[in-house]
Amino acid sequence: MLxxxxxxxxxxxxxFAVFGVALTLGAWQMFIRSPIGTWLSxxxxxxxxxxxxxxxxxxxxxxxxxxxxxxxxSESALKQRLVGVRWAWAxxxxxxxxxxxxxxxxxxxxxxxxxxxxxxxIGNVFYYLGVVLVVVGSWIxxxxxxINLRLWRKAHPGAxxxxxxxxxxxxxxxxxWTAVGAALELLLQIIPVAAGLKTTIDAGLARVFFSWTLxxxxxxxxxxxxxxxxxxxxxxxxxxxxxxxMARISFTLFLVVxxxxxxxxxxxxxxxxxxxxxxxxAFTALVALPTLLTVFTICASVEIAARLRGGRGMFGWIRALxxxxxxxxxxxxxxxxxxxxxxxxxxxxxYQLDASIHNTQWITxxxxxxxxxxxxxxxxxxxxxxxxxxxxxxxxxLRLIRIQLxxxxxxxxxxxxxxxxxxxxGMPRRMAYFDFGDPAxxxxxxxxxxxxxxGFILLASGILFLVILARxxxxxxxxxxxxxxxxxxxxxxxxxxxxxxxALWVALMIGLTVTNYGYPILTLALNxxxxxxxxxxxxx
Amino acid sequence: MSARDLFTFRNRHFxxxxxxxxxxxxxxxxGGFIVLPFAQPWVQFANAWDAICSAAGLPQRTAxxxxxxxxxxxxxxxLTSSTLSRSSQEAIGRGATLAQRCAICHGxxxxxxxxxxxxxxxxxAVIYKELHDFRSGARTNAVMSPxxxxxxxxEIADLSNYYAYLPRLPAYHPTPQLPKPNIVIYGAPMxxxxxxxSCHGSLDNKIGSPWLEGQSEAYMKAxxxxxxxxxxxxxxxxxxRNIARAMTPQEIEQAAAYYASxxxxxxxxxx
Numbered sequence: 158m159l160x161x162x163x164x165x166x167x168x169x170x171x172x173f174a175v176f177g178v179a180l181t182l183g184a185w186q187m188f189i190r191s192p193i194g195t196w197l198s199x200x201x202x203x204x205x206x207x208x209x210x211x212x213x214x215x216x217x218x219x220x221x222x223x224x225x226x227x228x229x230x231s232e233s234a235l236k237q238r239l240v241g242v243r244w245a246w247a248x249x250x251x252x253x254x255x256x257x258x259x260x261x262x263x264x265x266x267x268x269x270x271x272x273x274x275x276x277x278x279i280g281n282v283f284y285y286l287g288v289v290l291v292v293v294g295s296w297i298x299x300x301x302x303x304i305n306l307r308l309w310r311k312a313h314p315g316a317x318x319x320x321x322x323x324x325x326x327x328x329x330x331x332x333x334w335t336a337v338g339a340a341l342e343l344l345l346q347i348i349p350v351a352a353g354l355k356t357t358i359d360a361g362l363a364r365v366f367f368s369w370t371l372x373x374x375x376x377x378x379x380x381x382x383x384x385x386x387x388x389x390x391x392x393x394x395x396x397x398x399x400x401x402x403m404a405r406i407s408f409t410l411f412l413v414v415x416x417x418x419x420x421x422x423x424x425x426x427x428x429x430x431x432x433x434x435x436x437x438x439a440f441t442a443l444v445a446l447p448t449l450l451t452v453f454t455i456c457a458s459v460e461i462a463a464r465l466r467g468g469r470g471m472f473g474w475i476r477a478l479x480x481x482x483x484x485x486x487x488x489x490x491x492x493x494x495x496x497x498x499x500x501x502x503x504x505x506x507x508y509q510l511d512a513s514i515h516n517t518q519w520i521t522x523x524x525x526x527x528x529x530x531x532x533x534x535x536x537x538x539x540x541x542x543x544x545x546x547x548x549x550x551x552x553x554x555l556r557l558i559r560i561q562l563x564x565x566x567x568x569x570x571x572x573x574x575x576x577x578x579x580x581x582x583g584m585p586r587r588m589a590y591f592d593f594g595d596p597a598x599x600x601x602x603x604x605x606x607x608x609x610x611x612g613f614i615l616l617a618s619g620i621l622f623l624v625i626l627a628r629x630x631x632x633x634x635x636x637x638x639x640x641x642x643x644x645x646x647x648x649x650x651x652x653x654x655x656x657x658x659x660a661l662w663v664a665l666m667i668g669l670t671v672t673n674y675g676y677p678i679l680t681l682a683l684n685x686x687x688x689x690x691x692x693x694x695x696x697x
Numbered sequence: 698m699s700a701r702d703l704f705t706f707r708n709r710h711f712x713x714x715x716x717x718x719x720x721x722x723x724x725x726x727x728g729g730f731i732v733l734p735f736a737q738p739w740v741q742f743a744n745a746w747d748a749i750c751s752a753a754g755l756p757q758r759t760a761x762x763x764x765x766x767x768x769x770x771x772x773x774x775x776l777t778s779s780t781l782s783r784s785s786q787e788a789i790g791r792g793a794t795l796a797q798r799c800a801i802c803h804g805x806x807x808x809x810x811x812x813x814x815x816x817x818x819x820x821x822a823v824i825y826k827e828l829h830d831f832r833s834g835a836r837t838n839a840v841m842s843p844x845x846x847x848x849x850x851x852e853i854a855d856l857s858n859y860y861a862y863l864p865r866l867p868a869y870h871p872t873p874q875l876p877k878p879n880i881v882i883y884g885a886p887m888x889x890x891x892x893x894x895s896c897h898g899s900l901d902n903k904i905g906s907p908w909l910e911g912q913s914e915a916y917m918k919a920x921x922x923x924x925x926x927x928x929x930x931x932x933x934x935x936x937x938r939n940i941a942r943a944m945t946p947q948e949i950e951q952a953a954a955y956y957a958s959x960x961x962x963x964x965x966x967x968x
Binding site: 196198199200201353356357413428429430431432433434435436439440443588590591592595597598653654655656658660661662664665668669672676677680689690691693 | 702703704708710711714715718721722725726728729730733734749751752753754755775776777778779879882883885886887892895900901904933934
């Protein structure tokens with residue numbers, strides 16, 4: 158059992174509880190703006206719910222999962238006591254306080270600005286302060302991960318850092334740096350206006366700051382998933398990691414190229430020069446590289462497991478895989494969704510192709526498929542894998558787990574495929590209401606209805622997930638043994654210093670941020686007369 | 698094994714990482730700032746520097762296209778949720794005295810008999826903005842402008858507070874209440890029209906937007922038409938002009954008739 162199980166369980170339970178609430182809101186939103194729901198006659202309620210859904214799913218839920226998983230990795234991969242447990246609890250309580258502080262104005266309808274803030278919309282100042290607290294809480298985790306690794310290095314000079322911890326710390330550094338963009342937006346632009354110190358806001362500059370955060374945050378969400386691909390899946394299915402070096406290269410590449418690419422979210426923004434949009438577009442293409450490396454390495458690792466189990470032939474080994482193992486199932490589903498989501502993403506990042514789907518439902522379909530699908534299904538897998546080590550009890554009902562994973566996969570497909578489709582047809586996103594009686598959009602009613610049904614399948618799966626975890630807390634006690642990670646085919650005896658430390662990659666990440674963001678931010682900040690009056694949400 | 702051994706060009710990993718990153722950056726910069734700008738046959742650049750500045754998004758005024766002539770004044774009023782939020786009894790009293798001269802059109806109790814807006818109980822921010830706009834010329838009206846042009850800031854604030862203080866009374870010519878038309882509660886999403894009710898009451902109220910219940914039908918119709926034609930232009934960021942332009946004549950009539958038929962005392966229910 159893990160020594161810090163209380164800390165990790167607190168993170169996971171809070172993460173999954175708020176996830177359950179936000180998932181319910183999401184399903185309700187799908188329903189209410191579909192032809193099967195009766196229109197509320199009040200768009201404000203829809204945006205209120207949308208803000209809560211996005212804030213929880215974007216900031217609170219994945220951050221808590223990454224933090225809880227990070228503490229588990231630090232303890233079990235480094236095989237040393239976690240230093241700074243009190244600080245870790247402080248970080249946790251900051252997130253609790255921040256979440257409560259943010260959710261009250263949202264519930265009162267005073268902060269219906271959506272989780273991406275959308276200046277010049279301005280909501281209640283406590284909403285933004287709550288988000289800041291959540292981020293500050295997570296920065297404590299970043300510091301703790303770094304400190305624990307440093308202590309380990311001191312005790313093991315020159316030894317290769319265990320892959321799980323190397324990746325975990327890479328993820329924490331990525332988050333630390335990418336959150337700076339939104340922090341700058343909040344502290345310099347939004348909070349002064351929300352607090353009543355200013356009445357105008359430079360919406361263009363604020364959006365550029367947010368784009369700094371908005372894309373790399375996805376890779377921060379992705380990190381626990383990729384860590385699970387490399388360090389949990391091969392062990393769980395009885396295989397080995399095909400290449401430890403390839404894994405390290407993938408994680409370092411994420412550090413470098415996940416960051417300077419966010420402006421592909423601002424392709425339609427006039428305040429950003431076309432040259433910078435092109436650079437960001439090109440770097441976004443590069444971010445496919447670590448994902449392709451990962452898909453290759455993991456497929457090879459899985460093949461090792463299959464051949465060890467007696468699999469033969471060019472493709473015949475696929476049948477020999479342990480398909481009744483939830484981890485195998487989750488990985489396969491995750492890869493399928495990553496494949497479709499990634500293919501859609503290639504369209505979003507192309508300057509010209511994006512024009513046809515920019516700000517349409519395609520985008521919402523895309524990020525739900527990638528984040529809600531490929532990433533979150535591995536969060537489930539991580540929870541299932543860790544649960545016996547956290548509770549000291551066995552998760553017995555593998556059948557129920559398989560059903561839950563199947564439901565999530567099918568639900569996500571049914572939700573997001575029609576969602577992409579109506580996006581191609583031109584249906585805009587962020588709309589509270591569609592009049593499907595209008596002949597222009599009547600043919601889309603079927604797709605939207607399907608999507609809403611998918612939403613309910615996802616809700617059913619989410620509830621089942623919580624039930625399985627709750628039942629796992631009452632199962633008979635069983636010692637799961639020490640928590641361990643997958644072993645590579647060739648365990649590294651020595652690792653080049655570049656791949657055993659993060660400094661070079663963090664330096665490149667910051668360097669590329671300066672080259673790709675420095676000029677646009679400076680010109681916008683120094684330009685006079687670019688501010689517009691704030692639009693106060695819920696103001697009378 | 699320290700940072701010193703890593704951050705040096707003697708380390709081949711450092712060389713490779715920095716070299717490849719820099720090479721990609723240079724190639725994309727050349728592509729984005731020189732090759733692609735010149736690849737657009739419909740844009741003419743004087744030289745490479747001109748192309749680079751354009752791709753960087755440097756704000757510049759091109760010599761070929763002159764800035765559009767500014768015709769007429771735009772509204773300069775900035776409203777916040779705290780504009781005139783604290784009114785004193787003295788301000789209301791001063792406003793009541795000043796309002797004597799408004800009564801001929803807007804009625805002694807703030808209820809008009811002459812198709813002018815009913816002001817009794819209107820939001821103070823709304824009256825404040827319109828008087829400022831009439832004074833600055835952002836909004837013009839043959840009757841109203843001369844009244845507004847000599848008002849001081851203090852007088853405008855006092856009048857706004859006074860009318861906001863008055864109780865909302867039934868309209869002078871009440872008509873039977875009409876059901877809500879689609880344009881009021883749903884808008885027309887496909888034409889980019891938000892529901893009238895999302896700003897003007899019925900669903901929600903946004904700062905600076907007047908409540909419309911019981912206002913004169915003829916007046917509201919005339920204002921929508923004036924927004925549509927661009928004759929009235931004191932709306933912030935063209936909000937109303939964009940909406941009115943996209944509305945059909947039938948929708949304009951429906952919206953005006955609906956709001957005119959509503960009793961003014963329902964306004965409070967959604968405040």
